[in-house]
Amino acid sequence: MEPFFVSTAVGFGVIFAAELGDKSQLMALTFATRYRPWPIIAAITASTALVHLASVLLGAAVGAALPTTAIAVVAGLAFIGFGVWTFRGDSLDEDEEQKAERAGRSVFLTVAVAFLLAELGDKTMLATITLAARDDGFAEIAGTWLGSTVGMVAADALAIVLGYHLGKRLPERAVAIGAGVLFVLIGAWLLVDALLIG
Numbered sequence: 001m002e003p004f005f006v007s008t009a010v011g012f013g014v015i016f017a018a019e020l021g022d023k024s025q026l027m028a029l030t031f032a033t034r035y036r037p038w039p040i041i042a043a044i045t046a047s048t049a050l051v052h053l054a055s056v057l058l059g060a061a062v063g064a065a066l067p068t069t070a071i072a073v074v075a076g077l078a079f080i081g082f083g084v085w086t087f088r089g090d091s092l093d094e095d096e097e098q099k100a101e102r103a104g105r106s107v108f109l110t111v112a113v114a115f116l117l118a119e120l121g122d123k124t125m126l127a128t129i130t131l132a133a134r135d136d137g138f139a140e141i142a143g144t145w146l147g148s149t150v151g152m153v154a155a156d157a158l159a160i161v162l163g164y165h166l167g168k169r170l171p172e173r174a175v176a177i178g179a180g181v182l183f184v185l186i187g188a189w190l191l192v193d194a195l196l197i198g
Contacts (some may be wrong), residue, residue: 004139011147012154015052017138019126019155024118028156035107037160041153043111048152049145051119052128056145059132071196078130080187085123087177124152 019025024044031040119125128148135141 007143008147015151055128065132076191081186
């Protein structure tokens with residue numbers, strides 16, 4: 001059970017940090033300024049579980065086909081890239097803002113579809129694939145899926161609660177810088193581990 005718990009904790013921490021200041025978190029904040037929190041959280045949970053399941057399966061398939069050191073080096077470089085991406089910041093484009101504002105009768109369906117589309121190819125999806133590529137067995141893959149899903153939902157729930165109560169007063173730039181630093185540190189640690197220790 002230890003690999004499961006370790007993978008869950010790592011998945012949670014990495015994806016929670018990745019989601020801070022991400023466009024899907026900004027979408028959650030936007031939805032929360034107009035609608036009750038529970039349908040939004042339920043929709044985010046459903047779409048995140050689906051996207052991250054596909055991500056860990058893809059990552060596990062890639063991981064089985066490549067040597068461990070190569071995976072660790074690529075993972076380290078990817079996380080440094082995620083850090084730079086996070087420093088740059090994320091924002092909603094006009095179309096995404098309009099979708100968040102137009103959510104009508106079915107808030108659950110609107111939010112679920114919006115998040116599903118926003119997550120395809122996003123850094124949280126790529127980070128989940130990268131984590132799963134390093135996993136060796138079912139327990140680790142399941143842990144990565146659970147941890148990454150819960151980490152993203154927790155980060156978005158934080159935005160929803162704050163958005164619901166405080167509106168749009170979050171210091172987005174400070175959050176993005178903090179998350180970017182975490183990514184660069186994780187990437188550097190993976191590279192050191194792969195090249196010097198492994």
